[in-house]
Amino acid sequence: MQRALRGMPMSKYSSQEMVLNMGPQHPSTHGVLRFVLQTDGEMMVKAVPDVGFLHRGIEKIAERVPWQAFMPYTDRIDYVASVNCNLGYAAAVERLAGIAVPEKAEYLRVIAAELSRIGSHFIGFGALLLDLGAVTPFVHALRERETFNDLMEMLCGARLTHNYVRIGGVSHDLPPGFREKCLGFVDHLEHEFLEEFNDLISFNTILINRLANVGVIDPETANKYTLTGPNLRGSGVPFDLRRDEPYSVYDRFRFDIPVGTGKFGVPGDCYDRYWVRILEVTESCRIIRQALEQMPGDGGIRTSLPRPFTVPAGEIYVRTESPRGELGYYLISDGGKNPFRVKVRTGSFSAMTIVETISQGVMVADLVAIIGSLDVVAPEIDR
Amino acid sequence: MDQAKLSEMLRQRLSDAVVSVEDMKNDDTLVVVDKDSLVSVAEFLKNDRDLGFTTLMNHLGVDYRDRMAVIYNLYSARLRKKVTIKAYLDREKPEAPTLEPLFPGVSWYERETYDLFGIRFIGHGNLKRLLLPEDWEGFPLRKDYVYPESYNGIETKRSDLLDAAGAAGDAHV
Numbered sequence: 001m002q003r004a005l006r007g008m009p010m011s012k013y014s015s016q017e018m019v020l021n022m023g024p025q026h027p028s029t030h031g032v033l034r035f036v037l038q039t040d041g042e043m044m045v046k047a048v049p050d051v052g053f054l055h056r057g058i059e060k061i062a063e064r065v066p067w068q069a070f071m072p073y074t075d076r077i078d079y080v081a082s083v084n085c086n087l088g089y090a091a092a093v094e095r096l097a098g099i100a101v102p103e104k105a106e107y108l109r110v111i112a113a114e115l116s117r118i119g120s121h122f123i124g125f126g127a128l129l130l131d132l133g134a135v136t137p138f139v140h141a142l143r144e145r146e147t148f149n150d151l152m153e154m155l156c157g158a159r160l161t162h163n164y165v166r167i168g169g170v171s172h173d174l175p176p177g178f179r180e181k182c183l184g185f186v187d188h189l190e191h192e193f194l195e196e197f198n199d200l201i202s203f204n205t206i207l208i209n210r211l212a213n214v215g216v217i218d219p220e221t222a223n224k225y226t227l228t229g230p231n232l233r234g235s236g237v238p239f240d241l242r243r244d245e246p247y248s249v250y251d252r253f254r255f256d257i258p259v260g261t262g263k264f265g266v267p268g269d270c271y272d273r274y275w276v277r278i279l280e281v282t283e284s285c286r287i288i289r290q291a292l293e294q295m296p297g298d299g300g301i302r303t304s305l306p307r308p309f310t311v312p313a314g315e316i317y318v319r320t321e322s323p324r325g326e327l328g329y330y331l332i333s334d335g336g337k338n339p340f341r342v343k344v345r346t347g348s349f350s351a352m353t354i355v356e357t358i359s360q361g362v363m364v365a366d367l368v369a370i371i372g373s374l375d376v377v378a379p380e381i382d383r
Numbered sequence: 384m385d386q387a388k389l390s391e392m393l394r395q396r397l398s399d400a401v402v403s404v405e406d407m408k409n410d411d412t413l414v415v416v417d418k419d420s421l422v423s424v425a426e427f428l429k430n431d432r433d434l435g436f437t438t439l440m441n442h443l444g445v446d447y448r449d450r451m452a453v454i455y456n457l458y459s460a461r462l463r464k465k466v467t468i469k470a471y472l473d474r475e476k477p478e479a480p481t482l483e484p485l486f487p488g489v490s491w492y493e494r495e496t497y498d499l500f501g502i503r504f505i506g507h508g509n510l511k512r513l514l515l516p517e518d519w520e521g522f523p524l525r526k527d528y529v530y531p532e533s534y535n536g537i538e539t540k541r542s543d544l545l546d547a548a549g550a551a552g553d554a555h556v
Contacts, residue, residue, distance in 0.1 A: 060524055224487050224488055239460065316408045317440070319440065330441060
């Protein structure tokens with residue numbers, strides 16, 4: 001449909017173009033984020049994102065605090081999935097400094113990170129549905145996220161910015177009762193919740209019509225614009241860093257990598273990106289179950305670091321799979337107590353670069369679907 | 384292909400164009416190039432049939448105090464290998480050629496680097512500030528950056544909250 005509209009003779013149907021402002025405060029922009037829309041009636045000529053409202057200079061802060069003290073700031077890069085941001089930073093520092101992590105701590109990290117991924121995907125597709133006008137499913141997703149919040153509170157005391165991972169380990173061991181509650185949660189998700197949720201909304205005709213065939217991204221374009229994570233997999237590319245470049249103990253688990261197949265439209269449309277996230281919740285449940293089973297019963301949860309803690313001079317780029325795609329840390333150390341340079345590469349930032357391209361010739365209402373399906377989080381773009 | 388083999392091959396194939404090829408931590412290969420051959424080396428890595436470094440993972444700028452640098456992280460899904468290209472720039476006049484024609488997705492990354500380091504990318508289609516306001520002065524991630532006292536009449540510093548509380552408490556007594 002998009003292509004047909006783009007090829008339409010503008011002289012016959014076009015009226016005067018109008019410039020509209022969407023945001024910075026707009027319910028469907030997922031944070032403080034502005035779009036400058038050039039529209040011709042309901043048709044969009046172009047949507048230009050304007051970012052930076054949440055720029056806090058996290059990379060500059062990193063140069064002014066000791067290596068360990070940067071960990072709480074990584075929570076704020078992506079507050080919807082803070083454990084994954086912690087994990088990426090810890091993995092990068094550990095590899096640069098050559099620190100060994102106790103086996104049990106690696107399992108605890110995987111459990112927390114996968115729980116985080118589930119919680120993040122609830123916000124991801126829940127908010128997409130909310131943007132499209134379906135309020136009830138969002139509440140259902142948040143109800144389940146509440147259990148995730150409770151679990152994380154049991155584990156480390158925090159409900160949003162967890163700061164759970166430490167350089168060389170994690171902050172807390174599993175509390176009593178966590179294992180049972182966690183297993184109950186993943187069973188509930190796999191066997192009850194997702195089924196109910198799909199009946200409620202995923203196979204709803206209105207939703208399918210809003211998402212299928214909209215905002216199609218083919219694999220070449222996705223790669224050209226550095227899309228990663230569920231957005232790339234939604235285009236049908238089976239690439240997942242947990243399998244293709246394993247970190248932590250991810251190479252010990254069996255899980256599948258869902259990809260977009262054009263379930264109700266063409267591969268790479270908004271529905272595929274939505275559906276991939278639904279399927280990934282199941283895969284995360286599988287990983288959590290295996291991790292709880294395989295986790296060694298005893299052993300330390302943290303390596304003690306030398307004091308003062310310094311990292312040998314050098315450079316490293318380490319990337320991990322966050323719920324929003326590749327989360328990479330490029331670290332430069334000059335041998336001192338503070339990092340010399342920290343660059344955070346986030347999935348939302350690269351997802352935003354494609355909006356200008358794929359928004360050409362779509363309806364204004366479809367832009368909301370496109371932004372929602374890319375699952376961007378504004379603080380992750382701006383850092 | 385293992386890492387040693389890849390770096391040996393790059394050394395042979397790129398002999399004149401690069402300054403050095405070194406192994407880097409985390410199964411990475413660091414290719415240091417002169418900024419004039421940045422585009423040709425990136426083009427070779429991307430288009431060579433045996434290599435196929437078609438994915439741009441990351442781009443960043445660095446201020447090493449005595450000089451600046453631009454760094455590009457490339458990935459080859461075919462070889463499952465990473466390559467880091469680095470070009471040092473003159474600190475007085477930091478300019479580098481853009482890689483936008485090769486990797487369209489790098490556009491925003493280079494804008495960010497321009498925004499925070501003041502590195503100009505020659506040939507970039509839309510080199511404007513990305514994160515900071517357009518009337519911001521200076522480039523914050525440079526090591527010699529001095530924080531402004533105010534921005535458009537808004538003070539950027541505030542007094543210590545504990546001091547203020549203490550003063551208020553004294554006044555109350």
